[in-house]
Structures are given as C-alpha cells and as structure tokens.
Amino acid sequence: MNLIASKRGKFTRKRVFPLLLILPAFALHAAIITLPSLSTIYLSLYEWNGIGGGKFIGLDNFIEIFTKDDVIWAAFMNNIKWTAIFLTLPITLGLLVALVVSRLKKGQMVYRTIFFLPYVLSAAIAGRIWTSFYNPYFGFGAVFEKLGLTSLAGVKWLGDPDIALYSVAFVDNWHWWGFVMVLFIAALHQVNPSLYEAARVEGANWLQEFVHITIPGVRPTLVFIFMMTIIWSFLTFDYVWVMTMGGPGQATEIISTWMYKNAFINYRAGYANAICVLQSLICLVVFAATEYIRKKGWDV
Amino acid sequence: MKKIISLVLCIMLMATLLMACSSKDSSNEIPKDEPKQETAKEDSKQEEAKSGEQVTIDWFMETMDDESKANFEKYIINPLAEKLPHIKINYQPTADWNQVLKVQMAAGQGPDFFALDGPTVASEYAASGRILDLTPYVAKYGWDKIIFPWALDSCKIAGTIYSIPNSYEALVLWYNEDMFKENGWEMPKTFGQLEKIAKEGQSKGIIPFAFGTSNFKPANEWFISIALANYAGGDAVKKALLGEAKWTDEPIKGSIAILDKMWKDGWLNDRNAHSISLDDSYALFSQKKTSMKMEGTWLYSTFLEQKPDFKWNVGIFPSLKDGTPQTLPLAIGGVWAVNSDTKYPDECGEIINFMYTTPERYAKHVEEAGAQTLPMDIPANLFTDAMSPIQKSMIQMLSDAQKSGDVGYCMWTFWPPETRNFMIENIEKVFMDKMSIDKYLSGTQEVFDKEKAAGKVPIIP
Numbered sequence: 194m195n196l197i198a199s200k201r202g203k204f205t206r207k208r209v210f211p212l213l214l215i216l217p218a219f220a221l222h223a224a225i226i227t228l229p230s231l232s233t234i235y236l237s238l239y240e241w242n243g244i245g246g247g248k249f250i251g252l253d254n255f256i257e258i259f260t261k262d263d264v265i266w267a268a269f270m271n272n273i274k275w276t277a278i279f280l281t282l283p284i285t286l287g288l289l290v291a292l293v294v295s296r297l298k299k300g301q302m303v304y305r306t307i308f309f310l311p312y313v314l315s316a317a318i319a320g321r322i323w324t325s326f327y328n329p330y331f332g333f334g335a336v337f338e339k340l341g342l343t344s345l346a347g348v349k350w351l352g353d354p355d356i357a358l359y360s361v362a363f364v365d366n367w368h369w370w371g372f373v374m375v376l377f378i379a380a381l382h383q384v385n386p387s388l389y390e391a392a393r394v395e396g397a398n399w400l401q402e403f404v405h406i407t408i409p410g411v412r413p414t415l416v417f418i419f420m421m422t423i424i425w426s427f428l429t430f431d432y433v434w435v436m437t438m439g440g441p442g443q444a445t446e447i448i449s450t451w452m453y454k455n456a457f458i459n460y461r462a463g464y465a466n467a468i469c470v471l472q473s474l475i476c477l478v479v480f481a482a483t484e485y486i487r488k489k490g491w492d493v
Numbered sequence: 494m495k496k497i498i499s500l501v502l503c504i505m506l507m508a509t510l511l512m513a514c515s516s517k518d519s520s521n522e523i524p525k526d527e528p529k530q531e532t533a534k535e536d537s538k539q540e541e542a543k544s545g546e547q548v549t550i551d552w553f554m555e556t557m558d559d560e561s562k563a564n565f566e567k568y569i570i571n572p573l574a575e576k577l578p579h580i581k582i583n584y585q586p587t588a589d590w591n592q593v594l595k596v597q598m599a600a601g602q603g604p605d606f607f608a609l610d611g612p613t614v615a616s617e618y619a620a621s622g623r624i625l626d627l628t629p630y631v632a633k634y635g636w637d638k639i640i641f642p643w644a645l646d647s648c649k650i651a652g653t654i655y656s657i658p659n660s661y662e663a664l665v666l667w668y669n670e671d672m673f674k675e676n677g678w679e680m681p682k683t684f685g686q687l688e689k690i691a692k693e694g695q696s697k698g699i700i701p702f703a704f705g706t707s708n709f710k711p712a713n714e715w716f717i718s719i720a721l722a723n724y725a726g727g728d729a730v731k732k733a734l735l736g737e738a739k740w741t742d743e744p745i746k747g748s749i750a751i752l753d754k755m756w757k758d759g760w761l762n763d764r765n766a767h768s769i770s771l772d773d774s775y776a777l778f779s780q781k782k783t784s785m786k787m788e789g790t791w792l793y794s795t796f797l798e799q800k801p802d803f804k805w806n807v808g809i810f811p812s813l814k815d816g817t818p819q820t821l822p823l824a825i826g827g828v829w830a831v832n833s834d835t836k837y838p839d840e841c842g843e844i845i846n847f848m849y850t851t852p853e854r855y856a857k858h859v860e861e862a863g864a865q866t867l868p869m870d871i872p873a874n875l876f877t878d879a880m881s882p883i884q885k886s887m888i889q890m891l892s893d894a895q896k897s898g899d900v901g902y903c904m905w906t907f908w909p910p911e912t913r914n915f916m917i918e919n920i921e922k923v924f925m926d927k928m929s930i931d932k933y934l935s936g937t938q939e940v941f942d943k944e945k946a947a948g949k950v951p952i953i954p
Contacts, residue, residue, distance in 0.1 A: 243599060244617055245623050246621060324707060324708065328768065330782070352764075354927065357767075439710075440706065440918070441706075441767035443919075458910065460617045
C-alpha cells in the first residue's frame with residue numbers, strides 16, 4: 194500500500210507539468226534536427242544523386258569507403274593533424290593570454306576586444322583577406338622580398354602541398370584563439386582569489402599557482418574546450434573551402450570537403466551521407482569518451 | 494519518473510521516424526514525391542492558367558551584379574514582356590544557385606524554369622524525373638533547325654532532349670597585344686612559336702600565362718581541355734569519350750605530358766597557380782606581369798568591365814603537336830530546363846522559343862552588353878559597324894570552327910561528373926610529382942568505365 198502511494202506521488206502534477214512544457218520544444222527539435230539527422234543513416238544505404246529517386250544498395254557505400262576510397266583516409270589524416278593543431282596552439286595561447294589579460298587593472302576590455310575581433314569576421318571574408326596576404330606577388334611574398342628575405346619570399350603558403358594545410362589552419366587559429374581566450378577569462382573569474390593569496394603566503398611560485406590552482410579552477414572549461422575542439426575539428430569546412438578547396442592536389446582535403454564534393458560535384462549524395470555517418474560516429478565517440486572521463490572523476 | 498518520461502519521448506521519436514520510413518513503398522527505391530498539397534501560391538497559379546490571364550513564371554538563375562541585372566532586364570525581360578504579354582517573369586538571381594536549386598528540386602519544389610550548368614548536370618535532373626522532356630517543343634517550334642546540331646545533340650539523353658543550350662563558348666587564347674608588338678611576337682600557331690614567346694618573356698621577367706586556382710579548382714579543366722584538343726586532337730578525345738579508345742592511349746598521355754611540361758617550365762603562372770585566386774590571375778594579366786591568359790570566350794565581358802590599359806586581343810590556342818591542327822574546344826555555356834512539376838510547360842516553351850526567334854534583340858545583347866552567344870547562326874548584318882573588332886573576330890572564330898569541324902571538347906560539357914572531378918583534382922598531383930601520368934590516366938579510365946557502365950557519359954556529337 195505504502196509502495197503504491199509512493200509511486201503515485203512521483204506522478205504529481207508538479208513533476209509532470211514542466212516536462213509537458215518542454216514537449217513542444219522537444220517535438221520541434223525532433224522534427225527539424227533529429228529526424229533529418231537520422232535520415233542521413235537511411236540515405237547512406239542508397240545510391241542517390243541528391244535530386245530524385247535512389248536505389249537501395251545496403252552497405253556498399255561503407256564498403257567503398259573502407260576498401261576503395263584513398264582520398265577519405267588522406268582527408269581523415271588531415272583532420273587528425275587539424276585536431277592536433279587546435280588542441281595545442283589556440284588553447285595554450287588562449288589560456289596564457291587570458292591569465293595575463295585577466296590580471297590587468299586597466300585596459301582589460303581593450304585587449305579582450307582586440308583579441309576577440311577576428312572571431313566576428315565570417316570565414317568567407319577572413320579567408321579571402323588571408324588568401325591575399327598569402328599571395329606571392331602582392332602579399333607576404335612581396336614584403337619579404339623587399340626586406341631581402343628571399344628564402345621566405347619564395348614560400349608558396351597555399352601552393353606547397355607540404356605546408357598548405359598549416360597555412361589554412363593558421364588562419365582558422367587566428368580567428369579562433371580569441372574566443373578561447375574569452376572563455377578562459379570567464380573561467381578564471383570563477384577561481385577564488387583567496388586560493389592564490391593562501392598559496393603566496395605558503396611561498397608558492399607562479400608555476401605552482403598555475404598547476405595547483407589555475408588549472409583545477411578552469412578544468413571544467415578546459416574539458417569542454419577540448420571536447421568541442423575535437424568535434425569541431427572533424428566538422429570544419431569553411432576556411433579550407435574558401436582558401437584552397439582542398440588543394441593543391443588534395444593536400445588540404447578534409448572529410449567535410451570530400452563529403453561536399455561527392456554530394457554536389459560528383460552527384461553522389463548517398464555516398465556523401467555515408468561519409469557523414471562516419472563523421473558523426475567520430476564525434477559521438479569523442480563525446481562518449483569525454484562523458485566517461487567525467488564520470489571517472491573529472492567533475493565537469 | 495524522469496526516466497519514464499524520457500523513455501516515452503524516445504519512443505515517440507522513434508515512432509515518428511518509423512512512420513516516416515514506412516511511408517516509403519516497399520521497393521528498394523527512394524520514391525518520388527507524392528503530388529504536393531496545393532499551396533496558396535500554386536492555387537493562385539492554377540487560377541491564372543484557367544482564366545487565361547497573365548501567368549507568373551518563376552525563373553531561377555545564377556546571381557548577377559547590378560550591371561548584368563540591368564542588361565538582363567533591358568535585353569530579355571522587357572522585350573519578353575512586350576512579345577509575350579500573357580507571361581510575367583519573376584526572375585530570381587541567387588547566390589550559390591546550383592546548390593539551392595538542387596535542394597529545392599530534391600524536395601519536389603523549385604522554380605518553373607531555370608538555368609543549369611550544362612547537359613551533364615541536366616542529365617542528373619533528368620535521371621531523377623525532375624525536368625521536363627522538351628522533345629515535343631523542339632518539334633513544335635523547329636528548334637532543331639535553328640540550334641547547331643552538336644549543341645542540341647549534347648543535350649540528348651537516350652534520344653530525349655531534356656534541356657536547351659542557353660549559350661556556347663570556347664577556350665581561347667587572350668593576349669596582351671601591346672606587349673606582343675613591343676617584343677616582336679606574333680600570335681603563336683605552333684608549340685615552337687609558343688615556346689619562343691614563353692622563354693623570351695620569362696627571360697624578361699614576364700610570366701607566360703596568368704592562371705589561378707586556389708579558390709576555383711575547375712579552372713584546371715581549361716588547361717586539360719586545351720591540351721587534349723591541341724595535342725591529341727578532337728577525334729582522339731571523342732574516341733576516348735565514346736569508349737572506343739583508352740584514356741591511357743598515347744595521344745591522351747602525350748597531352749597530359751605536354752601540359753605537365755608547361756607547368757614544370759613555369760608557363761602556368763610561374764608554378765604559383767595554386768597559391769593565387771582566379772581574380773588574382775586577372776590582376777596579374779591587367780598589370781602586365783603576364784603576356785597571355787588562356788580562358789573561355791566569356792572573359793570578353795570581364796575585360797570590358799576591368800578595362801586593362803593596353804590593347805588586348807584573342808585567338809585560337811596554338812597546336813601543341815605537329816600534325817594536330819589548331820583546335821577550338823567548344824562547350825555549352827549552360828542550359829535551360831523546365832521543372833517537371835510546372836503548371837506552365839507551354840509558357841516555358843514559349844520563353845525558350847522567344848530567345849531563339851528574336852535575333853535582332855539577341856544581336857544587340859551580344860554587341861552592346863557582351864552577352865554569350867546562342868548556338869545558332871546570326872546574320873552578320875544584325876551587328877553594327879560599332880561592334881568591337883575583337884568581338885567580331887571571336888564570333889567569326891566560333892563560326893569557322895563550327896564549319897570546319899576541327900573542334901575539341903570542353904570537360905564541363907562532355908565529361909561525366911566523377912571523371913571530370915577526378916581529372917581536375919588529380920592533375921595538381923601530377924604537376925607536383927605526387928602522382929605519375931600513368932597512374933593519373935589509369936585512374937581516369939577506372940572512374941570513366943564505372944560512369945560509362947552507369948550511363949552517365951553525355952552524348953558526344
């Protein structure tokens with residue numbers, strides 16, 4: 194009897210009503226986000242040109258990805274390089290500059306604004322601006338030549354397959370790190386200042402403060418940025434497309450550009466959907482790994 | 494409790510998904526859309542059609558700048574409204590129109606009438622049943638007697654005409670005439686003459702060809718098409734496209750080899766083509782840093798806008814091999830197609846017919862605004878004496894090539910999509926020694942065989 198009463202108590206209006214309130218939002222999300230996303234799985238099983246009817250081919254698209262498509266693996270490796278770059282440079286730079294800027298008594302907002310400014314530029318505009326900078330005739334090349342730095346003047350920033358990916362990644366970093374810095378500044382403001390005072394009283398140096406107070410203090414933000422960086426690095430598209438279209442010789446091809454080319458240039462939307470499914474799986478694995486780490490003790 | 498609610502919501506979600514899937518028929522085809530529910534807009538359109546009043550045709554096309562838009566209205570929209578008063582055009586120049594159109598058409602929507610990149614793209618829409626069979630209109634209006642046969646034939650898919658060419662173009666050699674005169678150079682006709690100009694120019698710091706691909710990879714196909722046409726020749730390329738010869742055969746291999754040599758000798762923008770954009774390459778030509786620019790006839794209108802401060806001219810690209818004549822690779826610039834769901838197929842047919850049967854209007858559009866030429870004969874007397882001699886010679890060049898039959902094939906019109914993209918992407922690897930010519934061509938053959946088996950190779954006239 195008591196058990197029944199207890200169970201009935203859980204279904205009170207107070208508990209159910211809020212859930213009913215979020216139902217419309219849930220239904221909307223399901224209709225315009227979840228269902229189209231899930232349809233990707235369905236469409237990946239078809240040979241489909243993206244316009245009309247398609248033909249069911251089972252797992253053939255996935256088999257082709259794993260057995261015949263050399264480009265996708267080169268693209269995957271480029272995404273790995275991209276991820277490695279973005280997990281190190283902008284996070285390190287963002288955190289260090291945030292530490293300096295957050296301690297400024299005057300002009301903090303000016304620095305924050307200047308560093309954040311590139312983030313508000315669209316990829317199309319920033320990409321075109323930097324393509325001009327990389328131009329060997331009018332850009333850095335011309336400047337280096339005038340300065341007598343002939344070896345640097347001859348560098349083909351976007352034309353050399355060995356450095357083109359890094360040249361594009363640099364531009365994306367240039368746009369991105371200011372945003373990371375702002376996130377870290379917000380996180381640093383949450384760290385209790387008395388911890389630093391106590392540490393100084395105990396004779397801790399700046400490195401010990403950084404390792405034992407700052408890093409634990411911003412850990413939730415750090416983990417969030419790590420997770421999002423990995424996911425976004427596998428979804429990135431805009432800067433590569435605007436600046437090199439995956440070239441030269443597919444040296445900057447990444448999974449998203451290869452997916453786009455299959456869908457819109459080769460008219461193989463079914464195959465592009467299969468690539469998309471794998472891309473989503475990678476992101477899902479990253480998310481699951483982060484959740485696992487969190488549950489194992491990294492309170493995020 | 495939360496778990497129960499979550500479970501219920503997930504079940505609802507899955508049920509919705511299953512319902513969506515179960516609405517498909519049991520065959521293994523993604524079904525074509527069911528007849529759409531009539532929207533208010535469609536209702537009103539039907540009313541228009543029934544009442545015999547003016548009907549509105551939605552016409553979808555590539556985005557235009559203000560000047561092009563003004564010209565479009567002056568030379569097409571206004572005369573069309575005069576000639577066909579029962580048709581009102583709602584034209585929609587749209588950025589990234591190819592992708593937008595594709596999404597609209599995939600959803601079973603889309604405009605009544607639209608431009609597409611060419612017959613290869615049209616074949617994908619036709620295979621999906623999204624565009625109308627225009628063969629009856631070709632017969633009704635006699636377009637087959639007006640439009641050049643090769644141009645109309647290239648729009649055929651299994652004997653059916655699904656699209657009509659809206660312009661034709663060719664790859665030509667643009668050059669700085671003043672620079673040529675200063676250096677005593679003549680328009681080159683052979684590879685030897687071209688080599689002399691290139692080497693002499695390079696010794697003076699002049700880059701032979703302005704060329705940039707960083708933001709437009711399809712530019713690679715211009716040089717591939719020109720090398721194939723002027724080294725292998727039109728017939729050899731035709732055989733390869735028909736499957737009667739292999740892409741790995743000597744004439745094709747030689748074409749790629751000579752293109753590779755041109756790249757490695759620094760002729761194509763001093764091996765910096767991948768570092769600069771297409772616009773940058775125009776700037777280099779305008780700033781007299783290069784002597785030539787190999788591009789399509791469409792560049793005429795660009796030069797009209799940019800107004801380089803020197804005399805420029807145009808000619809046929811030189812032969813790249815003894816025994817191969819100078820060959821003009823031709824292409825369809827784009828096509829018009831009609832939505833298979835349109836309420837006004839006849840009116841769309843009238844629009845196409847208007848375009849092909851108003852030569853005075855069309856000649857003015859070409860002469861005064863530098864419009865691309867329609868693939869049809871235009872009486873020379875329709876052009877005035879004020880017409881630019883460059884434009885006259887260009888039109889003459891196109892006309893002569895039609896008559897002589899020494900024509901080549903441009904990739905964007907005659908190649909199946911995946912083979913085309915493979916060649917565009919991988920030629921850069923050949924240039925940079927990341928792929929051998931043999932591997933490039935065997936890869937081309939492999940992709941081509943697959944597309945040929947799938948019936949994706951366009952009709953080769």
